Amino acid sequence: MMEDKNKILYDITSYVDKEALTEKERQYVKKQIDESPELQLEYNIQKSMKNLVSARITRAKTPAYLIDNIVSKTSDTSKRTKQQSFINGIKEFLFTPKYALGIASILILLTIAYSVFNIPPDGGIKTPNLFVQAENNFASIIAGDLKPQKLCSNAGEVKEFFRSAGVAYATIVPEFKEWNIIGAVVSDEQGQKLAHHVYSDDSGKLIYVYQVNKAHLTSNKLVELSPEIYDNLMSNNVVKFEAHDHSTFLFRHVENVFALVTNDDDTKIEKRFIENLINSNTI
Amino acid sequence: MDNLYKEFEKEALPHIDALYNFALKMTGSSDDADDLVQETYLKAFRFFDKFERGTNCKAWMFRILKNSFINDYRKNTKEPDKVDYDDVSNFYENIKSSDIKTDHLQEDVYAKLMDDDIAASLNNLPEDFRTVIILSDVEGFTYEEIADFIDCPIGTVRSRLHRARKMLYTKLFSYAKDKGFINEK
Numbered sequence: 001m002m003e004d005k006n007k008i009l010y011d012i013t014s015y016v017d018k019e020a021l022t023e024k025e026r027q028y029v030k031k032q033i034d035e036s037p038e039l040q041l042e043y044n045i046q047k048s049m050k051n052l053v054s055a056r057i058t059r060a061k062t063p064a065y066l067i068d069n070i071v072s073k074t075s076d077t078s079k080r081t082k083q084q085s086f087i088n089g090i091k092e093f094l095f096t097p098k099y100a101l102g103i104a105s106i107l108i109l110l111t112i113a114y115s116v117f118n119i120p121p122d123g124g125i126k127t128p129n130l131f132v133q134a135e136n137n138f139a140s141i142i143a144g145d146l147k148p149q150k151l152c153s154n155a156g157e158v159k160e161f162f163r164s165a166g167v168a169y170a171t172i173v174p175e176f177k178e179w180n181i182i183g184a185v186v187s188d189e190q191g192q193k194l195a196h197h198v199y200s201d202d203s204g205k206l207i208y209v210y211q212v213n214k215a216h217l218t219s220n221k222l223v224e225l226s227p228e229i230y231d232n233l234m235s236n237n238v239v240k241f242e243a244h245d246h247s248t249f250l251f252r253h254v255e256n257v258f259a260l261v262t263n264d265d266d267t268k269i270e271k272r273f274i275e276n277l278i279n280s281n282t283i
Numbered sequence: 284m285d286n287l288y289k290e291f292e293k294e295a296l297p298h299i300d301a302l303y304n305f306a307l308k309m310t311g312s313s314d315d316a317d318d319l320v321q322e323t324y325l326k327a328f329r330f331f332d333k334f335e336r337g338t339n340c341k342a343w344m345f346r347i348l349k350n351s352f353i354n355d356y357r358k359n360t361k362e363p364d365k366v367d368y369d370d371v372s373n374f375y376e377n378i379k380s381s382d383i384k385t386d387h388l389q390e391d392v393y394a395k396l397m398d399d400d401i402a403a404s405l406n407n408l409p410e411d412f413r414t415v416i417i418l419s420d421v422e423g424f425t426y427e428e429i430a431d432f433i434d435c436p437i438g439t440v441r442s443r444l445h446r447a448r449k450m451l452y453t454k455l456f457s458y459a460k461d462k463g464f465i466n467e468k
Binding site: 006009010012013014017019020045046048049050052053054056057058059060061062063066067069070071073074075 | 291324449
């Protein structure tokens with residue numbers, strides 16, 4: 001009896017909420033309500049409380065600072081996760097010939113896409129392909145899509161890897177106290193093997209370095225830079241591009257031209273990394 | 284990863300007001316609500332790759348918030364109100380029509396109550412009952428969503444909601460009587 005009583009009471013709640021009842025059941029509940037003062041009271045209580053809470057319980061607006069905090073923290077977590085993904089990839093040392101082919105394909109595809117859509121990287125300077133490749137590769141590293149072919153911890157290993165993988169020009173791989181070499185990749189651009197390597201500091205900030213021989217800039221369409229930038233580099237100017245979350249530098253040292261992309265402090269990179277590299281005789 | 288982050292922002296952020304309000308009502312403190320909502324979003328982001336696309340993101344977020352509330356927040360504050368469902372059932376189910384004047388429901392008695400009084404009465408309900416009434420009548424969840432969220436059958440949601448409204452009614456009735464809004468004949 002109690003079960004029957006409870007069932008009709010709960011059905012009244014469902015009736016008020018327009019939930020969990022078939023049309024036939026709804027009609028039955030309505031009939032019961034109409035015929036019983038006690039059930040009429042139950043119905044009125046359920047309906048009035050539902051309406052009262054819906055209408056009178058005010059909904060607060062989330063404070064702006066809380067939204068900002070959450071966006072900022074999830075965004076930071078996202079960046080840390082991405083960097084960790086790359087560093088973990090290096091630690092796992094995944095060497096796959098298939099991957100090497102993938103890198104070349106990605107680079108060519110992105111370069112073409114850039115040319116076709118003419119996405120302005122800096123709001124005016126003509127398309128620098130070495131620049132575009134470097135920016136895209138850095139984004140892929142951060143996203144964990146681009147993993148190292150070679151785990152390296154010192155310049156000697158990196159240079160040996162470059163040589164053995166077919167890089168035909170002298171590479172410059174300086175060592176620093178505050179940044180550790182963590183990995184290297186050799187890509188194939190129209191049959192030319194080109195050198196890439198990456199540094200990281202203790203906090204996980206990355207420096208990605210893509211270096212080509214200056215002759216490549218006039219012989220390989222995939223790294224060719226605009227005449228303005230080329231002239232600047234040949235005049236030993238450092239060309240810098242700033243974005244909200246990274247900086248890209250183009251510069252020349254001896255016979256090589258470098259594209260460096262980093263999420264580290266750009267002034268520190270200029271003063272401590274690039275100047276040291278340019279002033280070094282390391283070849 | 285960038286896409287995942289953008290997807291997270293698109294899927295999860297629109298529910299922040301609902302989560303914040305629920306957190307506010309569960310904790311009763313804006314500072315605690317801030318912490319709880321922030322923790323919920325950080326956890327959700329950490330496990331967003333496990334979120335099954337196409338399912339109800341809002342319910343998923345609420346489940347994380349509820350679990351955080353139970354596991355993290357409540358452990359550090361106080362034990363929840365222990366509810367003896369049978370006692371509650373017996374007490375509230377046995378309110379007879381003769382005990383309550385239905386004309387109080389017809390009159391606009393409750394319009395005289397302050398919003399704060401209503402909120403206070405709601406906050407005084409035992410946690411499980413407060414939860415269903417907030418989810419249903421403030422946030423507009425369906426029974427199925429609430430069941431998914433609090434991990435119990437739809438029948439339990441329905442019976443709990445029924446009792447919760449009755450408890451609220453009883454509290455408000457006493458309150459209105461004390462304030463002199465109801466003159467018992």
